[in-house]
Amino acid sequence: MPSQPADPGRRVVITGLGVVSSIGTGVAEFSAALRAGRSNVRPISVFDTTGFEHVNGCEVTDFEPERWIRQIDFEELGRASRFSTAAARLALTDSGLSQEALAEARCLISVGSTDGESHELDQLVSMELHGGPESMSPRLARRISAGRLATSIARELELSNVETSTIVTACSAGNYAIGNSFDAIRFGDADYALCGGADAVCRKTFTSFYRLRSIAPDCCRPFDRNRMGILTGEGAGILLLESLESATARGARIYAEVLGYGLSCDAHHPVAPHQGGIARCMELALANAGVKPGEVDLISAHGTGTKANDLTETAAIRDTFGERPPRVVSMKSMLGHTMGAASALAAIGCSVAITDRFIPPTINHVETDPECAIDCVPNTSVEADLRIVQNNGWAFGGNNSVVLFGRYDGQAVGV
Template sequence: MRRVVITGIGTVNALAQDVPGTFAAFRAGRCGIGPLTFRDAERLSIRIGAELRNWRPEASFSAKDLPLYDRVTQYALVAGAEAVAMAGLPMGLGPRGGVILGTAAGGIQTWEESYRAVFAEGRSRVSPLVVPRLMLNAPASHLSIRHGLTGPVLAVSSACASANHAMGLALQQIRAGAADVMLTGGAEAMLCFGGVKAWEGLRVLAPDACRPFSLGRRGMVIGDGAGVLVFEAEEHARARGAVPLAEVAGFGMTADAADIVAPNVAGAARAMRAALRDAGMAPQDLGYINAHGTGTLANDRAESAAILEVCGVAPPPVSSTKAMHGHAIGATGALEAIACVQALREGLLPPTLGFEAADPDCPLDIVALHARPARVEAALSNAFAFGGLNAVLAFRRA
């Protein structure tokens, strides 16, 4: 089977609009969560989120192209450009290159603006670009257009597991020989009035802070952003002299076939085991788990039980980086994969901010508040989505 490595990464998120800034924030344990600033935010009962500050799309895109791009596409393109530049990808990959990108809500801000125009403001028409802006495959398609990738290109949508599913499928495309290089990860731009209003109804958003696995937690905090990773067949990377950042060693996905929102210990544990098996790893090989760790009671308890079930009484250190970059829904797995790359390369586990006191229902070794030095040979990254869809990736030091 072909080995697959990561040769480039790129991101924009609430912490920084590039990888060096994001790595610095992970090292320092900086929080990207703050007051929401978008239109009508004062009409919400939840007023915090991990927004991108000072987002200036006109600095990245021409006046001619910009009307085509919802924010979700803008994020994906800027993150993708950084990843492609880091990988030093040659032009002309054509059919040997592809894109599989996750997003949960796609161009939700385009929906919102268009509905506002016709329903609230009584306008009789909307921009002719509404459909190509809001479609869920717009970020994947624009990455394909921008970088000339004509092989397998599609969008994946599985709520909070979208990016992990996308990366898992990208791994499988390269292993199967359908492509040599895949841009993959996720993008999300759900921080708008309608996006947060919809989440409010579920009563799972925290009004104050995100505190994964900690007593005193009150739920999740939504974030925006994108993470794009360049997955590449190892022999293809070596042949062109590219430096592997980490190996994408395995992927496991399962469905609970149970509740539409409640997490399920058995389904989560099966996905973790499947990823380990696919990677040829034993639980004791793991030096780090980047948890789904949303900061809801239901997730954190179920995930803790699943980790203990898979790893036994001495699981590896666990952190949730969502208290820094927010829960970026369909992009979050990509931001967390980038955190795993840093853990593997720098030997530094990113912290779980907001942690106040250990929860007896989550008896794990939580990397709390401060980054922790540790040599890591292998890491898991969990994603357990609404719909009962679980997707777990295993990474190994390159």
């Protein structure tokens, strides 16, 4: 896994951001919602929740795929692929790069996911149980391939000189996709990359977390003394990456620079986070980025709102940053846990925080757990001059990922 500083000769920057989320579609809506500390918690409606004692989630509402998916029939796509494809179109538009220019270049599409198209599998199972195999729709069955989260983007943008991949390292997968794309750009294997993560709310994952007693009855309150778990969410976050040379040559707006990343797999336990594995991943990312712990201004935490995650993550942060760490926030308090999209949406949150110079809050906060003992920027965003921001992503099986972002001001950052 990356442990040496990235080659400073080919710097990688973010020039386009695409968001589909429960708190807004498009980067402007998303950024405004983060600054305002909004959430859109409501009872889950995309599957039958009969029999569950509490059923709140963070669904994407008022989403009109036909606004963003124009070249292919969106009815061919599952819910998660619609999110990823729309977010990619939004990212490309936001970047100012023409579709024709992207098509002429070498492109990488890398999308992380936890569930792939499990929402479609839910429907197939329901049809089989209630209507018999003869009622199953072939069109629905064709939607279930997880690979479509990436390939549908290539089809929609009419790309042929392109490599596509769907990365399924669960809830850290968005950061994995960003790290994969960062390497492709800085080593010259691609000219542009569309990367991030996408997932849709599904019965399988909701039920799994419910049986683990990890679903909160009302809202997600990370780092709070009385936190009770996650809320499942959905959406997609796609970033357009290119080299600094490319971006400056075409006069592109630069949100932030990708400084480096770290990956680790401690394989400690199927579901329980491991303090040492998390700390090791942060150390690898800092080394790869050439950043010292004291230079980090903000940590976007995995911050699920479960007892185990928040305690383990904050302990690992103190192992790495000492007893006075930077501010630590959880965007899941607003977005819910969007699974494979989580660290990608958080990466976009980090990018706009750097550009617009504010720190998103951790909402629903009443009293910080003394065992966490961090400044989580409770309930209200604050203005801040951020230069380096760290984005954490952890997953079942000990699949850990961290990406560091820096403000681009024409100078080398963190070296």
